[in-house]
Amino acid sequence: MKKFNTQSRRNFMKGAGVTALMSAAGSGSALGMGMGQSMGGSGKGYNFDDIYSRIGHNSVKWDAAIRRYGRENITVPMGIADMDFKQPPFVVKALQERAKYEQFGYETLPDSFYQSIIDWNKDRYGLDVKKEWIVTSSALKPGMISSMRGLNPVKGKVILQTPTYSGFTGAIHKAGMRVEMNPMKKINGRWHMDLEDLANRLDYETKCLILCNPNNPSGECWTADELRALGDLCISRGVTILADEIHCDFTNKGQKFTPYASIGEKYANSSISYRSPSKTFGQANLKVAYFVCQNKDLMNATMIGGGHDAGCNAFGLIACETAFRDGAQWVDDLNDYIDGNFDYLVDFVNKSGNMPGIEYSKPEGTYLAWLDCNGLMEKVITDDYRRYYHDKMRDQGRRHSGLTKEMALSEWIVENSGVQLNAGSSYGIGAEGFMRMNIAVPRSSLETALGHLNKALKAV
Ligand SMILES: Cc1ncc(COP(=O)(O)O)c(C=O)c1O
CATH class of the missing domain: 3.40.640.10 (Type I PLP-dependent aspartate aminotransferase-like (Major domain))
Structure with missing residues (x-):
């Protein structure tokens, strides 16, 4: 297959109207996209809108959060840098083919x-x-x-x-x-x-x-x-x-x-x-x-x-x-999708009256949102809350020394919205009052998470 760099590839696809054609062709189209891909809501080719449950598969992101807080208390975990999307279909197919050869001894790299x-x-x-x-x-x-x-x-x-x-x-x-x-x-x-x-x-x-x-x-x-x-x-x-x-x-x-x-x-x-x-x-x-x-x-x-x-x-x-x-096209589509998630997040946070105590603007890369939560921290992480959090960790047999304000805020956010974010304090000096949100999730999950978070923040 002829290869294109990212920018020219995107332009080529758009210029040729292939994107629209692929969307119209529906699932299983043979337009050089690999077998068995589904076309979807993103309108760009590969579908990242579907929610593919990771619960019950030893997922650090989902199952560890559920073990800790209980299924009913987790809305969307948005911590560890791991995407909730399905594997590209052409990779799945190649792995299935490999599994048919029933030998897993030492191999060289071809x-x-x-x-x-x-x-x-x-x-x-x-x-x-x-x-x-x-x-x-x-x-x-x-x-x-x-x-x-x-x-x-x-x-x-x-x-x-x-x-x-x-x-x-x-x-x-x-x-x-x-x-x-x-x-x-x-x-x-x-x-x-x-x-x-x-x-x-x-x-x-x-x-x-x-x-x-x-x-x-x-x-x-x-x-x-x-x-x-x-x-x-x-x-x-x-x-x-x-x-x-x-x-x-x-x-x-x-x-x-x-x-x-x-x-x-x-x-x-x-x-x-x-x-x-x-x-x-x-x-x-x-x-x-x-x-x-x-x-x-x-x-x-x-x-x-x-x-x-x-x-x-x-x-x-x-x-x-x-x-x-x-995987070039898959990654191009994924980037478009994540860019859309960032736009959604930025618009949501900056809409008047929304997300009080959080400041955010669009980043250049990654699928991680680095939220300035200093305003929120000031309001909710009181000495009393920190004491409560410390005692809760101790009573649960969890690490309870060196707990930071950001860790307390992470706990507060889960307790009040079911959304799990990473505490800024583990990212070193300069991270005070920040929380990291992983937005490599279907748009509907992002909407749900932000809806819950917004409600919790407005209730403060
Ligand atoms: C910047 C960065 N480097 C390294 C890693 C970990 O990579 P690995 O699991 O391959 O060691 C991560 C995981 O989130 C990361 O964000």
């Missing part, structure tokens, strides 16, 4: 697997990746742990630009390193890196910085200029950039993801990029990720770190290859 990664990077981001630069791991964090172990002095510092993904802290500790936070600044609604502060934090103990691009939780897609400024400082101080680009395939309309390795040879040569189909296609539990590095010394150091080395898994590699090979 060239076609690497080629799917190479093509995805070239087609969508214009990035040249060579097969020998790619190494797989079961997930992103094991790869990063390997790199940190290989590159850092014992108990060295790893820089996090906060607010940033909560899981980095655990990964840094597992690697035997320490976290050093370089808080970002929010200026005119957008977060900015603070390189002056960073320069003061880089010392002989600092060999790595984890860049999150697009940033989880705030959604910034860092520009080439921002990345170069960061890179110049890091290169001048001998710091390797570990570029976590797991959310790279989610950009809102008019926005662009810039791979760190694409901004120039010296930057590519002093960094390692970590990617995965897990967020893009909702394959987190198929356990395939990969990292890319063109610098042999950095790659060798990572190999010595060794934590990533879990081999490949039979289903994960099929899912990954199929998704990258055949």
Whole structure:
């Protein structure tokens, strides 16, 4: 199949009127969309409107929330970064085919697997990746742990630009390193890196910085200029950039993801990029990720770190290859859908009288909404509520030391609306009063969640 980059692909589809034709063709159309897909309410091709229950399937997002709060008390869990949509039908079909071959012994990775990664990077981001630069791991964090172990002095510092993904802290500790936070600044609604502060934090103990691009939780897609400024400082101080680009395939309309390795040879040569189909296609539990590095010394150091080395898994590699090979249209449609969810959310929050105590504007990428809940926090998280929350956690045998105001707010929101959000406090300095909402859900679930939340906030 001829390949298009994201923008030209979207334009091509629209220009040719194919979108309308596909919508009219209905389910099972053979317009190059893969077998068995359903056409739906999004009007763009693939259907993301259907609610596909995840309850009873050991879902962290749903079942863990239900175990904790009870089914009747959960409206929509919107925590962990995991989508509620069904797997692309062409991936399901490929997995079903694989299951027919009743052998699951050790396997090698075929060239076609690497080629799917190479093509995805070239087609969508214009990035040249060579097969020998790619190494797989079961997930992103094991790869990063390997790199940190290989590159850092014992108990060295790893820089996090906060607010940033909560899981980095655990990964840094597992690697035997320490976290050093370089808080970002929010200026005119957008977060900015603070390189002056960073320069003061880089010392002989600092060999790595984890860049999150697009940033989880705030959604910034860092520009080439921002990345170069960061890179110049890091290169001048001998710091390797570990570029976590797991959310790279989610950009809102008019926005662009810039791979760190694409901004120039010296930057590519002093960094390692970590990617995965897990967020893009909702394959987190198929356990395939990969990292890319063109610098042999950095790659060798990572190999010595060794934590990533879990081999490949039979289903994960099929899912990954199929998704990258055949999934461009699915991801384009998904991006349109999520962009629509963001528009819905922004309109809803900013409608006069709605969502008192919450401020929000549209982000550049990811499917995560970083809500400023400081107004709400002031009203509902009183000393009495914090005491009640602490005692409740203690009585339930849960962790009750180090509870933050944001955790209390998360509890308050579940108790009053059944909506589960992530507490900002786990994302580091700069996250005070913020909550993270995962909006990779069918529009109707988003409407339901916001309706419940709004009612709870108006009742305060
Ligand atoms: C930015 C970021 N990096 C890494 C991860 C975790 O990836 P993995 O499960 O592949 O280690 C997540 C999960 O939400 C994430 O948001």
